[in-house]
Amino acid sequence: MYAAQRNRPSPIGDARPVVRFSSAEEAWFWFMRTEKARAEKAKAAQGDAVYDRPCLPDDVYAIVSRLHRAHELCDLHLEVMGEYGFLDRPPFPDVDEEAVDWIIWLDAFDVLEPLLIDRGIVE
Numbered sequence: 752m753y754a755a756q757r758n759r760p761s762p763i764g765d766a767r768p769v770v771r772f773s774s775a776e777e778a779w780f781w782f783m784r785t786e787k788a789r790a791e792k793a794k795a796a797q798g799d800a801v802y803d804r805p806c807l808p809d810d811v812y813a814i815v816s817r818l819h820r821a822h823e824l825c826d827l828h829l830e831v832m833g834e835y836g837f838l839d840r841p842p843f844p845d846v847d848e849e850a851v852d853w854i855i856w857l858d859a860f861d862v863l864e865p866l867l868i869d870r871g872i873v874e
Contacts, residue, residue, distance in 0.1 A: 769803045771874045775864035776841060778872055782811040783836035806872045814866050828859040 772778040842852035
């Protein structure tokens with residue numbers, strides 16, 4: 752294949768639509784799934800997705816990391832986000848052992864969601 756052919760963008764008709772996340776939680780769970788796949792050294796098959804996302808997983812990580820450095824998200828926020836992100840579900844407020852985690856979860860996403868909206872990642 753010629754170098755000019757390799758560097759040529761694909762035709763617009765082949766482009767997949769970019770779909771924003773409906774919530775910060777959805778973006779977080781997507782990020783955590785990609786991190787699990789990275790840890791397992793899995794590779795996404797090209798062309799499997801019907802649509803693209805408005806960011807890379809590293810963009811979500813960078814925003815959360817920036818909020819943590821600015822002390823807007825504390826270690827406890829990250830611990831709860833990581834634990835339930837790994838489980839791929841939010842804490843259940845009706846379960847006694849998860850009620851406090853639910854409050855921490857809500858607080859974390861109250862901080863995170865406006866930034867994801869400003870960046871065009873979340874609707």
